[in-house]
Amino acid sequence: MKTLVSIVQRIISTFIVNAMAIIGGASILGGIPVAKSALLAGISAVVTVIERLARASVDGNLTTAEINAAFTGVVPESKEDSQ
Numbered sequence: 001m002k003t004l005v006s007i008v009q010r011i012i013s014t015f016i017v018n019a020m021a022i023i024g025g026a027s028i029l030g031g032i033p034v035a036k037s038a039l040l041a042g043i044s045a046v047v048t049v050i051e052r053l054a055r056a057s058v059d060g061n062l063t064t065a066e067i068n069a070a071f072t073g074v075v076p077e078s079k080e081d082s083q
Contacts, residue, residue, distance in 0.1 A: 003067070007053070010071050011046055018045035 019038035052070035056062055 003062075007067060011049060014045050014049055014071065015042035018042050 019042035022037045022041035023034055025037075049070050052073075053062065053067065056066035056070060
């Protein structure tokens with residue numbers, strides 16, 4: 001349960017960080033609805049993380065290293081290589 005709470009907190013943080021970056025850019029460029037741009041950026045980042053988590057958990061085991069890699073974008077050593 002602790003791991004699930006941590007993942008949800010990190011997903012929310014990922015959304016916020018990516019949305020905030022777009023808010024700054026959209027306000028400079030103008031003409032783009034800021035809320036829509038921020039929402040799309042946040043959702044895109046979250047979907048990317050969820051996809052990485054899903055790929056890592058295909059074998060039924062999700063390690064801490066795989067969770068961290070999903071959020072940082074670093075590709076961990078494959079499980080086959082470590083055996």
